[in-house]
Amino acid sequence: xxxxKLFTKTLKTAPKDETSTNARxxxxxxxxxxxxxxxxxxLPLGLRVLNKIKNIVREEMDAIGGQEILxxxxxxxxxxxxxxxxxxxGDEVMxxxxxxxxxxxxxxxxxxxxVTPLVKKFIRSAKDLPITVYQIQDKFRxxxxxxxxxLRGREFSMKDLYSFHADEASLEKYYDxxxxxxxxxxxxxxxxxxxxxxxxxxxSQYSHEYQVLTPAGEDTIYYCVxxxxxxxxxxxxxxxxxxxxxxxxxxxxxxxxxxxxxxxLKTKFTQAFNLTFADDDQxxxxxxxxxxxxxxxxxxxxxxxxxxDEAGLTWPREIAPFLTQLTTIGGKDDKINAKINxxxxxxxxxxxxxxxxxxxxxxxxxxxxxxxxxADLLGLPYRVIxxxxxxxxxxxELKKRTAKTxxxxxxxxxxxxxxxxxE
Amino acid sequence: xxxxKLFTKTLKTAPKDETSTNARxxxxxxxxxxxxxxxxxxLPLGLRVLNKIKNIVREEMDAIGGQEILxxxxxxxxxxxxxxxxxxxGDEVMxxxxxxxxxxxxxxxxxxxxVTPLVKKFIRSAKDLPITVYQIQDKFRxxxxxxxxxLRGREFSMKDLYSFHADEASLEKYYDxxxxxxxxxxxxxxxxxxxxxxxxxxxSQYSHEYQVLTPAGEDTIYYCVxxxxxxxxxxxxxxxxxxxxxxxxxxxxxxxxxxxxxxxLKTKFTQAFNLTFADDDQxxxxxxxxxxxxxxxxxxxxxxxxxxDEAGLTWPREIAPFLTQLTTIGGKDDKINAKINxxxxxxxxxxxxxxxxxxxxxxxxxxxxxxxxxADLLGLPYRVIxxxxxxxxxxxELKKRTAKTxxxxxxxxxxxxxxxxxE
Numbered sequence: 001x002x003x004x005k006l007f008t009k010t011l012k013t014a015p016k017d018e019t020s021t022n023a024r025x026x027x028x029x030x031x032x033x034x035x036x037x038x039x040x041x042x043l044p045l046g047l048r049v050l051n052k053i054k055n056i057v058r059e060e061m062d063a064i065g066g067q068e069i070l071x072x073x074x075x076x077x078x079x080x081x082x083x084x085x086x087x088x089x090g091d092e093v094m095x096x097x098x099x100x101x102x103x104x105x106x107x108x109x110x111x112x113x114x115v116t117p118l119v120k121k122f123i124r125s126a127k128d129l130p131i132t133v134y135q136i137q138d139k140f141r142x143x144x145x146x147x148x149x150x151l152r153g154r155e156f157s158m159k160d161l162y163s164f165h166a167d168e169a170s171l172e173k174y175y176d177x178x179x180x181x182x183x184x185x186x187x188x189x190x191x192x193x194x195x196x197x198x199x200x201x202x203x204s205q206y207s208h209e210y211q212v213l214t215p216a217g218e219d220t221i222y223y224c225v226x227x228x229x230x231x232x233x234x235x236x237x238x239x240x241x242x243x244x245x246x247x248x249x250x251x252x253x254x255x256x257x258x259x260x261x262x263x264x265l266k267t268k269f270t271q272a273f274n275l276t277f278a279d280d281d282q283x284x285x286x287x288x289x290x291x292x293x294x295x296x297x298x299x300x301x302x303x304x305x306x307x308x309d310e311a312g313l314t315w316p317r318e319i320a321p322f323l324t325q326l327t328t329i330g331g332k333d334d335k336i337n338a339k340i341n342x343x344x345x346x347x348x349x350x351x352x353x354x355x356x357x358x359x360x361x362x363x364x365x366x367x368x369x370x371x372x373x374x375a376d377l378l379g380l381p382y383r384v385i386x387x388x389x390x391x392x393x394x395x396x397e398l399k400k401r402t403a404k405t406x407x408x409x410x411x412x413x414x415x416x417x418x419x420x421x422x423e
Numbered sequence: 424x425x426x427x428k429l430f431t432k433t434l435k436t437a438p439k440d441e442t443s444t445n446a447r448x449x450x451x452x453x454x455x456x457x458x459x460x461x462x463x464x465x466l467p468l469g470l471r472v473l474n475k476i477k478n479i480v481r482e483e484m485d486a487i488g489g490q491e492i493l494x495x496x497x498x499x500x501x502x503x504x505x506x507x508x509x510x511x512x513g514d515e516v517m518x519x520x521x522x523x524x525x526x527x528x529x530x531x532x533x534x535x536x537x538v539t540p541l542v543k544k545f546i547r548s549a550k551d552l553p554i555t556v557y558q559i560q561d562k563f564r565x566x567x568x569x570x571x572x573x574l575r576g577r578e579f580s581m582k583d584l585y586s587f588h589a590d591e592a593s594l595e596k597y598y599d600x601x602x603x604x605x606x607x608x609x610x611x612x613x614x615x616x617x618x619x620x621x622x623x624x625x626x627s628q629y630s631h632e633y634q635v636l637t638p639a640g641e642d643t644i645y646y647c648v649x650x651x652x653x654x655x656x657x658x659x660x661x662x663x664x665x666x667x668x669x670x671x672x673x674x675x676x677x678x679x680x681x682x683x684x685x686x687x688l689k690t691k692f693t694q695a696f697n698l699t700f701a702d703d704d705q706x707x708x709x710x711x712x713x714x715x716x717x718x719x720x721x722x723x724x725x726x727x728x729x730x731x732d733e734a735g736l737t738w739p740r741e742i743a744p745f746l747t748q749l750t751t752i753g754g755k756d757d758k759i760n761a762k763i764n765x766x767x768x769x770x771x772x773x774x775x776x777x778x779x780x781x782x783x784x785x786x787x788x789x790x791x792x793x794x795x796x797x798a799d800l801l802g803l804p805y806r807v808i809x810x811x812x813x814x815x816x817x818x819x820e821l822k823k824r825t826a827k828t829x830x831x832x833x834x835x836x837x838x839x840x841x842x843x844x845x846e
Contacts, residue, residue: 007490007545007551007554007556033544035495035499044492072458072462072578073563075458076459097520107497144523155496
């Protein structure tokens, strides 16, 4: 994409009403815009990152047989009345309101009440199970403190997968598989997530949260510095400097962001909606259920919190809006400027043909300092510079976002290197 | 995809509470599920169609320089109070409600009040214009009569593009371009849409609607049977059998579904939000604006209304969930059944490798009649059949959904034919 065509602009300073690092940086860099507390617009660069995160999640869910569907955000009261959640947590969590004819609606903050009756329609016998369905969709919460940018939204994106099984052994097996897949997803997004034991509710001893350590986190966890065993403070029996129960390490306290969770719901919802199936012995049995959430918008915010520096954003390769920026730095000599632009245009075309995603800073009239500072703020993994100096050397300069210095390469070397990086 | 893995099932009869053809067929075929009037879940097959429509729209918007963003559905009252639309149409159209601290929210049914202040942040001078931004996102309406399946939803998907220009000439030029692109989009989706003059509001003589003729339509239009000039009844000065003002044809009355519209808003919203720019003469001028909507979920419903037959759905190629179904029809001879399955498995792998989207009906224990009736209901463009008869002939059978008879081909001929169709 040509940067001259991008309608957004970067800001010299962050907006005063934002306190979170993720929102301050993302707004300054033109990735998102704030509509109100906890509600953001994704601008072209931010939407590219969000969609890359969603697509990683989608790929990994599809790879383990998840079937994608899309459930509504607008919901009638009735299924929530059945489980009691219309009243508790009720409007503490859910936006609830009336439409025409005083019909009562709520906005979805989770979808057990919708997916369970839905799946029930298609289950007759044990051979219909397991069923694993998921969606990637926007959810809503009547949030009391929406001050953490993308980390705690009133409107936010969510992948929620629900699995339905004939027995607990099948649920356990799938739950363990999902745990592995979740760690893979966070790794692809550039996050080290700790599998953290959390409250399991009435039906299970534990659920598991995926927590990313950062002072910006709203959760407190106790974790082993050696083996990374971790518990959420809410349920933890440990305190700082306790010995780890799993290894010879010691337990530390830390702030963390929850970027995902998995939960064995067992028969909590299948009982409420009488989701039964004919087992091989012809008796009707309740299906058992698990749910598995990842918040792509929260992942985006968490990546910014743990990966930025004084100059700006630093995207991991797989979710960067573009792999590389291509920047021309002109001078006062029109003849040399023409050569710079010609080489940059040619390189832009070649890189695009190779399938390499390039943000081409073709803007004129900006100083080298302005362009490079803005490139640091945008935080793409690579930056290719074409200037009078590189033209003279018959080369281009390549700088990794997190490296101190640039290296000089021929155009061919550059193309090979970038092509290799996206393989 | 293997049909044995698909969690949805087709229904022998349509649900009693649905009166619209599109919802009855889509529910029977397992494409959508109804949560409540005007609110549907997209099941795996339905979501594939919806996403294909969205991607056609996205491709065509990107091709004319549209920049994709994603605005929120949850909105504060304030910008709507500025334009007066918080009160009129107010809750006649918008779901409005209170959150914590009695803060007032609404759910987006359109986005002028959000996009205008957003774009204003990035416009300084004439050289920042034109700007064209769009989103593909779910919208909400406090709908009084949601009885037409996907045609009139309380929650529905929408592509809304907003263009901002330095002068009316630039708006006019873009408006005409968009008109051409819209006709291309509907054609790709398998719809013949009539460009129909409709009310232009206070600022323009006409807006233009894209109307698809069908008795299921909720609009009434007058149109020329010869040159397809059309007006919405709401503003039309014509009546049935009038001479066409544009050609020698005659005017007919017809029911139609509005699948898109384009509207010159001019300064209606830029005035409300004081979206000005420094023109070349250094004077501050109001930008002029256009908006351009297409409802992908309504397009989906409209396609079903105009393209179905007694046996079920008949998808146009570009938006079919899969290009072809691959169906095995077994018999009582286990040895021949094994051959059938072996050939089908091989063909399935080859077609997938070629990038041909296949729904492989690998289910066993169903009669030929059941499988073929269900294939008709699902409505994929092609169906490939492997049976004892085809094995004997060392061939496969290919039937177009809308053809009366199947033709016999070698596997190689089949692969070439299908590969050619997706080019």
